[in-house]
Amino acid sequence: MARIVMKFGGTSMAGTERIRRVANLVRAQAAGGNEVAVVVSAMAGETDRLVNFCREANPLYDPAEYDVVVSSGEQVTAGLLALTLQAMGCKARSWLGWQVPIKTFSAHANARIDDFPADTLIESMQAGQIVVIPGFQGISEDGRVSTMGRGGSDTSAVAVAAAVNADRCDIYTDVDGVYTTDPRIVAKARKQKYVTFEEMLELASVGAKVLQTRSVSLAMKRNVRLQVLSSFVDDDAPSADTLPGTMIVSEEEMDEILKEAKMERQTVTGIALDKNEARVVLTRVPDKPGAVAEIFIPLGEAGINVDMIIQNVGRDKGETDVTFTVPQAELARAQALLEDRKDKIGFNRIITDANVAKVSVVGMGMKSHAGVASTMFKALADRGINVQAISTSEIKISVLIDADETELAVRVLHSTYGLDDTSAAA
Amino acid sequence: MARIVMKFGGTSMAGTERIRRVANLVRAQAAGGNEVAVVVSAMAGETDRLVNFCREANPLYDPAEYDVVVSSGEQVTAGLLALTLQAMGCKARSWLGWQVPIKTFSAHANARIDDFPADTLIESMQAGQIVVIPGFQGISEDGRVSTMGRGGSDTSAVAVAAAVNADRCDIYTDVDGVYTTDPRIVAKARKQKYVTFEEMLELASVGAKVLQTRSVSLAMKRNVRLQVLSSFVDDDAPSADTLPGTMIVSEEEMDEILKEAKMERQTVTGIALDKNEARVVLTRVPDKPGAVAEIFIPLGEAGINVDMIIQNVGRDKGETDVTFTVPQAELARAQALLEDRKDKIGFNRIITDANVAKVSVVGMGMKSHAGVASTMFKALADRGINVQAISTSEIKISVLIDADETELAVRVLHSTYGLDDTSAAA
Numbered sequence: 001m002a003r004i005v006m007k008f009g010g011t012s013m014a015g016t017e018r019i020r021r022v023a024n025l026v027r028a029q030a031a032g033g034n035e036v037a038v039v040v041s042a043m044a045g046e047t048d049r050l051v052n053f054c055r056e057a058n059p060l061y062d063p064a065e066y067d068v069v070v071s072s073g074e075q076v077t078a079g080l081l082a083l084t085l086q087a088m089g090c091k092a093r094s095w096l097g098w099q100v101p102i103k104t105f106s107a108h109a110n111a112r113i114d115d116f117p118a119d120t121l122i123e124s125m126q127a128g129q130i131v132v133i134p135g136f137q138g139i140s141e142d143g144r145v146s147t148m149g150r151g152g153s154d155t156s157a158v159a160v161a162a163a164v165n166a167d168r169c170d171i172y173t174d175v176d177g178v179y180t181t182d183p184r185i186v187a188k189a190r191k192q193k194y195v196t197f198e199e200m201l202e203l204a205s206v207g208a209k210v211l212q213t214r215s216v217s218l219a220m221k222r223n224v225r226l227q228v229l230s231s232f233v234d235d236d237a238p239s240a241d242t243l244p245g246t247m248i249v250s251e252e253e254m255d256e257i258l259k260e261a262k263m264e265r266q267t268v269t270g271i272a273l274d275k276n277e278a279r280v281v282l283t284r285v286p287d288k289p290g291a292v293a294e295i296f297i298p299l300g301e302a303g304i305n306v307d308m309i310i311q312n313v314g315r316d317k318g319e320t321d322v323t324f325t326v327p328q329a330e331l332a333r334a335q336a337l338l339e340d341r342k343d344k345i346g347f348n349r350i351i352t353d354a355n356v357a358k359v360s361v362v363g364m365g366m367k368s369h370a371g372v373a374s375t376m377f378k379a380l381a382d383r384g385i386n387v388q389a390i391s392t393s394e395i396k397i398s399v400l401i402d403a404d405e406t407e408l409a410v411r412v413l414h415s416t417y418g419l420d421d422t423s424a425a426a
Numbered sequence: 427m428a429r430i431v432m433k434f435g436g437t438s439m440a441g442t443e444r445i446r447r448v449a450n451l452v453r454a455q456a457a458g459g460n461e462v463a464v465v466v467s468a469m470a471g472e473t474d475r476l477v478n479f480c481r482e483a484n485p486l487y488d489p490a491e492y493d494v495v496v497s498s499g500e501q502v503t504a505g506l507l508a509l510t511l512q513a514m515g516c517k518a519r520s521w522l523g524w525q526v527p528i529k530t531f532s533a534h535a536n537a538r539i540d541d542f543p544a545d546t547l548i549e550s551m552q553a554g555q556i557v558v559i560p561g562f563q564g565i566s567e568d569g570r571v572s573t574m575g576r577g578g579s580d581t582s583a584v585a586v587a588a589a590v591n592a593d594r595c596d597i598y599t600d601v602d603g604v605y606t607t608d609p610r611i612v613a614k615a616r617k618q619k620y621v622t623f624e625e626m627l628e629l630a631s632v633g634a635k636v637l638q639t640r641s642v643s644l645a646m647k648r649n650v651r652l653q654v655l656s657s658f659v660d661d662d663a664p665s666a667d668t669l670p671g672t673m674i675v676s677e678e679e680m681d682e683i684l685k686e687a688k689m690e691r692q693t694v695t696g697i698a699l700d701k702n703e704a705r706v707v708l709t710r711v712p713d714k715p716g717a718v719a720e721i722f723i724p725l726g727e728a729g730i731n732v733d734m735i736i737q738n739v740g741r742d743k744g745e746t747d748v749t750f751t752v753p754q755a756e757l758a759r760a761q762a763l764l765e766d767r768k769d770k771i772g773f774n775r776i777i778t779d780a781n782v783a784k785v786s787v788v789g790m791g792m793k794s795h796a797g798v799a800s801t802m803f804k805a806l807a808d809r810g811i812n813v814q815a816i817s818t819s820e821i822k823i824s825v826l827i828d829a830d831e832t833e834l835a836v837r838v839l840h841s842t843y844g845l846d847d848t849s850a851a852a
Contacts, residue, residue, distance in 0.1 A: 016479065016482040019483065050502065053442065053502070054505075054506070054509060056442040057442060057445065057446075057506045057507075057509040057510045057513065058510060058512055058513035059513075060513070061509050061512075062508070062512055064519070065505045065506075065508045065509045065512070065519070065520060066505070066509070067505075068501060068502075068504065068505035068508075068520050068522070069501070069502050069505035069506060069509075071501075072498035072499075072501050072502050073498075075494060075495070075497075075498045075501070076479070076494075076495050076498050078494065079480075079491045079492070079493075079495035080479055080480070080483045080491075080495060081483075082488070083480060083483040083484040083487050083488060083491045083495075084483045084484060086487075086488055086491070087483065087484035087486075093490070093491070094491060094494050096494070096571070099569065099570070143525065144525070145522070
């Protein structure tokens with residue numbers, strides 16, 4: 001017997017038939033003698049519909065009222081899943097955010113969980129009730145409905161798992177696990193049995209949108225065993241124990257798993273790509289102390305997230321070119337802001353390019369293996385792919401390249417680091 | 427300055443543009459220096475959509491979960507109206523049923539209001555805030571969401587008006603008042619300036635669906651001044667004080683109004699029709715004590731609402747035919763139940779007819795005027811309309827007739843009792 005939290009995303013909850021499929025998966029876990037809590041998203045498309053209503057009503061909307069409107073989507077699916085489970089003969093009931101209560105603090109529309117007294121939920125589960133919790137919502141300090149930002153249901157699920165001290169938090173989604181890279185680009189991508197929290201965080205931050213980043217941080221902090229798996233499986237074999245998903249584990253657990261399997265840690269475990277960045281070059285910036293601060297402090301104050309930064313040696317003495325990336329959605333705002341400060345910063349021209357992509361290699365093994373970067377640059381250079389910028393973390397190397405070369409770069413790197421699924425080869 | 431409750435139905439709340447129109451009406455009242463509470467229905471069609479989801483999920487649905495699902499429709503419109511009012515520069519906020527709290531008792535899905543502590547709402551209104559309350563919902567004794575049955579938003583509005591001690595409760599709907607009869611049938615129907623609570627209750631119970639019956643009873647009991655008016659008016663003249671709606675008043679207030687206007691009380695003030703009844707005849711029932719009880723007690727226990735009852739003299743001595751009506755939706759169930767008890771009751775045959783209509787004349791003046799019934803029967807007989815059953819109350823006479831003759835009967839009676847709008851005559 002175990003205590004399990006199961007989370008289902010919007011695609012899994014889209015309509016009566018799919019909710020019935022979800023209920024079958026839940027029932028199978030409960031029938032196996034497990035205590036089960038379920039966290040659900042709104043039906044696919046519903047949150048967008050509600051957000052649009054808010055925008056139409058008031059473009060500068062009050063986040064507290066926005067929360068009242070958008071939280072209704074999860075309220076509906078939570079009630080419907082409880083009804084469906086009851087129709088199957090299970091004991092089930094919905095627990096809205098304010099009923100648990102899932103107490104949040106900080107801003108509306110982007111609330112964070114403060115306190116999560118779970119005694120009532122635990123008692124209900126111990127009494128054999130399947131507890132169904134709408135994701136994404138809580139109750140704010142002033143007793144109003146709060147929501148946790150788009151994708152917040154993942155975070156709700158991890159918070160429930162931490163609060164009820166669950167043995168596992170299973171995130172059911174429309175993909176069946178975490179792959180070595182996007183399988184739509186690389187047919188030989190392999191599904192990973194295990195990924196560490198740190199790797200998952202880096203993958204999420206560079207565009208592999210399997211889990212909300214905040215949910216992974218919370219799972220890491222609270223040491224919740226996370227599993228990603230697909231809800232679109234045969235109804236005949238709906239046992240999560242046998243489903244080949246991806247388990248997200250701590251570094252220590254990963255070491256033990258590798259030790260037991262007598263395997264070496266792989267240097268690189270995933271290749272991620274992100275086409276939402278744009279490149280900005282400021283030419284002939286004065287090469288003197290404080291010049292770069294004149295560029296990046298105003299961008300930071302405007303809430304524009306600058307990612308990669310390179311300073312090239314300029315053509316003329318005492319000058320330099322500064323290259324960096326910003327999200328494409330912020331490019332126009334960043335450009336206007338910099339033009340306003342042209343004299344103060346003292347640059348010559350702004351050159352922008354939205355036709356770029358960031359490709360990243362991620363792996364815990366990079367901590368202990370040298371030469372990952374040089375292997376990467378050589379592989380790309382061999383194919384004539386030009387690297388426009390580089391950024392690194394302890395377990396990640398990202399390069400900015402021409403967007404048209406993204407697929408080629410990902411395939412080359414996937415093969416270079418030995419990630420291709422050879423078993424599937426013809 | 428007055429304290430006003432405004433209630434808007436689903437047609438008025440259907441979409442951003444209509445909500446903006448509603449917000450204009452609300453703003454006009456607030457701008458006039460009034461304290462305003464607004465009660466809203468879900469967008470037209472939304473509650474049906476949610477009810478269907480519940481039925482699909484679980485045909486024998488748990489009313490507590492049903493309430494979680496269907497209450498979301500009003501939650502959305504309440505948030506959206508608050509947002510729209512804020513966009514117009516008004517101070518506004520939504521108050522969900524559990525936040526007020528509107529405490530209910532009795533069954534889920536058909537809850538009744540128990541306690542309504544309104545201090546917080548009154549303070550907010552006195553501080554210049556427009557309070558927006560989702561209709562139809564409250565919080566049950568066990569701390570869960572409850573709803574008050576279809577059309578419950580009217581009742582919510584009256585309950586809010588009673589709790590905050592409002593000067594008036596304005597029910598905005600898609601008709602612009604209470605007419606002498608259905609204007610789609612009788613072009614000369616007149617809108618009434620005043621109707622008494624008692625008349626409104628009789629009209630509602632016989633099929634004039636302007637207001638939920640329970641809301642009228644509550645208004646009568648708590649002495650809330652109710653006004654029915656249309657939200658579909660020019661944005662240029664959105665002051666409720668000048669809108670020609672129908673005011674629903676106590677008998678005493680009506681007497682004063684008539685006295686002041688030096689007018690006589692009209693004998694009949696409205697003609698209602700109801701096509702949702704079906705006629706059942708049991709032939710050759712033993713004419714002995716207790717026989718009729720054998721018929722109606724089981725129907726009552728099965729929750730089948732029997733309306734008109736007549737006992738005819740049978741063809742043979744010691745036997746009688748019993749005629750009565752039930753709602754068409756219950757006809758099959760009633761028939762099956764009676765067939766099961768055929769031997770016990772001792773009847774010969776069941777004859778049923780769903781092609782019938784109930785036409786009713788209603789008026790407080792009937793209390794003091796004799797001859798209303800005989801006028802009715804003569805007018806119908808003159809047109810060859812056969813009366814199949816009769817029932818009466820102190821201020822109402824209903825007859826059951828062939829459904830095909832409904833429109834003719836309503837027109838004849840409308841003219842007979844002097845209700846035709848002569849000013850509109852060509």
